[in-house]
Amino acid sequence: MGTTARGRIDKRAAILDAAYTVFAREGYAQAGVDVIAAEAGVAKATVYNHFGDKETLLRAAFEAVAADALARNMAAVERLAGPGDLRTILEEVGYDLIRCYCDAKSWALRRMLAAEVGQFPDLLDIVQGRVADRVMESLADRLARLALAGRLRATDPLLAAEHLSGLLTGSLDRRGRYGTRDIPEDELYDVARAAVDTFLQAFGAE
Amino acid sequence: MGTTARGRIDKRAAILDAAYTVFAREGYAQAGVDVIAAEAGVAKATVYNHFGDKETLLRAAFEAVAADALARNMAAVERLAGPGDLRTILEEVGYDLIRCYCDAKSWALRRMLAAEVGQFPDLLDIVQGRVADRVMESLADRLARLALAGRLRATDPLLAAEHLSGLLTGSLDRRGRYGTRDIPEDELYDVARAAVDTFLQAFGAE
Amino acid sequence: MGTTARGRIDKRAAILDAAYTVFAREGYAQAGVDVIAAEAGVAKATVYNHFGDKETLLRAAFEAVAADALARNMAAVERLAGPGDLRTILEEVGYDLIRCYCDAKSWALRRMLAAEVGQFPDLLDIVQGRVADRVMESLADRLARLALAGRLRATDPLLAAEHLSGLLTGSLDRRGRYGTRDIPEDELYDVARAAVDTFLQAFGAE
C-alpha cells in the first residue's frame, strides 16, 4: 500500500523528469510520447493515465521547472540585502543570476517557451508571470532598499532592475549559442563584472 | 518570354514568403508543407521542386529573412556616424534598433531559432554569424569612432556595444511577450530613451 | 486470457495472408499497405506494429509461403521410397510435384521472386536455399536409393533429379501462362506421364 502510493508518486515524477528531458532535447512537437514513456521506464498508456494528454504533460513539466527556476533566482536576488562591499555583492549576485540563466534547464525552458508560445500562450503566464516578473520585482525591491540606504542613486528601481538584468544577460544568447554551447565559468564571471561595472557607473551613488 | 522566368521567380518568392509565415505561425514541426503550398498558391510538389525538402525550405526562409534583418539593422547603426546632439542620435538609433527587434519577422526569427537550434544548429550561423555578430561589430565600430572623437568615454567598444544592446533589448522579451503582444510606439520610445540615458551615464564623455 | 494472444496471433496471420494475396495480385511495388490492411481487416498502423515496414512484411510473407511449399514438395518426394511399380510411383510423385508447382501460391511465389530478386536478393535464399535446393537434394537422395536398388540406371543422382524436374516442369510456364491460366488436371497428368516416360527411357534400369 504505502509501497504502491510511493510507486505511483515515483512514476509520476519519473514521467515529469523524462518529459522535460525529452521535450528539451527534441522539442515539443518532435518529442514522442513513446520516447518519454521509455525514458521514464513506464508504458505509454501510463503517461496518459497520469496526465491525460501531451499538452497537459508539457504544462506540468513547465510548471515543475519554472518553480525550480523561481526558487533559484529568488535565492540569488535575496543575497542583495546583506552588508559588505556593494560592488562585490552585486558581482556575486549577478554571477549567480547569470548561472541561473545559463542552466541547461533554463535554456530549455526559454527555448521551449519561444517555440510554443504561439500554440500555448498560457505557458507565458507560467514562465513570465510566475518567474521572470517576480524575480524582476524582487530585484527592484532590493535595489530600492539600496537606494534608500544611499548606496545607489535614487531612480526608478524597476528600471534599474531591468537595466541590470539587461546588462547581465544581454550577451548570453550570443555567447551561449542559445544553450548549445557551455560558457566557461570565468567568462561568465567576466560578464558579471563588466555588467556590474557599467551598472555602478550609471547607478552608483553620487 | 520574361513571363516564364518571372513566373518561376515569383513562385519561389511566394513559397519563401508563405513558408516563413506558416513556420512562424505554427512552428517548424507543426507546419504542414501542404499548408505552405496552399498559402503560396502552388501545388505541394512545386515546393519540393524548388527546395527539395522541408528542412532546406526552412533554411532558405531563414536566410531570406536574416538578410532582410541584417540590412535593416545595418541601416540603423550606420546613422550613428552623423553630426548632431549625441543623445538625440543615440535615442533615434536605439529606437530604430528596437523597432527592428520588435518587427514581427524578427520575433519569429528568434523564436524559430530558439525552437530549432537543437535540431538544426546551423541556423545559428545564419542568424548569429550573418546578422547579430555583424550588427554588433558595426555598432562597436561606430562607438569606437565616437570615443575617438571624444564624444564617449574610451573603453572596449565591443563591450560598450553589448551593453547598449542589452540596455535596449533587455526588457523587450517581457514587454512584448515573446512577440505575441504589440508594444506601443511610445513605450518603445521610452525604452530607448531610458536605455540611452543609462548608457550615457555609464559611457558618456567626462 | 488466451483470447488476447489468440487475437494477436490471428491478426498476424491475417495480415500475412492478406499481404501475400495482395502482393501476388498487384505486385510488391504496386501493392498498398492500406489495401493489405483492409484485406486483413485491421488498421494500417497495426500492420506496422507487427512488421515494421513493407519490406519486412514481404519477407515474412515469403517465408510463410516458402515453408508451406517446402512441406508440400517434401511430402510428395518422400513417397518415392515406397514399393510398387516404379513407373506408377514416379508418375504419381511427378504429378504431385507438378501440382505443387502449379499451385496458385507457388506461381505467385516464383513470379514475385523473379520480380523482386533485383531489389531484394535475399528472397532468393528463402525460396531457393530453403525450398528448391532442399527438394532437389531430397529427390536426388531418393533416386540414388532407387539406383542402388537396381531400379534405375546408376548415374549422378543430382543430375537425374534435375532432369526429371526439368522434364516435369519445363513446359508448365508456357502451358500455365505464368500462372494466369489454370491447367486442367488431365493435362497435368499427361505432362507427368510424358515426363516420366522420357525419364525412364533415359534413366530406366537395363
Place this chain on the structure above:
Amino acid sequence: MGTTARGRIDKRAAILDAAYTVFAREGYAQAGVDVIAAEAGVAKATVYNHFGDKETLLRAAFEAVAADALARNMAAVERLAGPGDLRTILEEVGYDLIRCYCDAKSWALRRMLAAEVGQFPDLLDIVQGRVADRVMESLADRLARLALAGRLRATDPLLAAEHLSGLLTGSLDRRGRYGTRDIPEDELYDVARAAVDTFLQAFGAE
C-alpha cells in the same frame, strides 16, 4: 532535315534502350520516367511525346527485346538442319539456346514478364506468342525432320522439343539465380552436354 529525322529516330531508340535498361534494373513499377529520360539523355516530356505513357513504353521496349530474342533463338534452332554428328550438333544448338536463355536481356525479359503478367496480360502474347511458342514449334519441326531421316526415334516432335528444352533450361533458374549470377561458360556447356546426353538416351534412334 535529314539530320532532324535522324535525331528523332536516334532519340526514340535511345529512349527504348534506356527504358529497357532501367526497367530491367529497377523493375517496371520502381522505374521512374525521369530516370529513363536521364539515361536516354532527353527531357522527361520527350519520352511522353514519343510513347504517350509509361505502359506503352514498357510494351515497346518489350517488343524490341522480344524481336531480338526471337531472332537469336531462331538462328540457333536453324542450325539443327545441317549434316554432321547428331550429338555434336545437338550440343552446339543446346549450348546456343542456353546462351540465349542466359543473356542478360533475356533474364530481364522473363523477370519483367513474371512481374507484370498480372497487370499486363498482353505482355505474355508478345513474349510467348511471338517468341517462345515459335521457337518451340521451330525446334519441333527440326526434330521431326531428324526423326524422318531416321536419326531420332519417331515420336511426337512437339513433346520431344519440350523435353529437350526442359532438360536444357530446367536447372538454369537455380544456377543463374534468376539472372543475378553469371554462370561460367564451361558450366553452361556441361549443362548442355548433360541435357543432350539424356535426350539422346531417351530419343536417340534405336
Place this chain on the structure above:
DNA sequence: GATGAATGAGCCTTCATTCAT
C-alpha cells in the same frame, strides 16, 4: 518536336490517443 516547370493523386510511415485485460 523538345523542354522546364507545375501538378494532383497516392503511398509509406508516424504518432497521439484509446481500449481491453
Place this chain on the structure above:
DNA sequence: CATGAATGAAGGCTCATTCAT
C-alpha cells in the same frame, strides 16, 4: 492503475502526367 495492442488521422515525399514556351 499499469500495460500491450490497436487505431485513425495526418504528414513528408514521389511520380506519372500535362502545359506553356
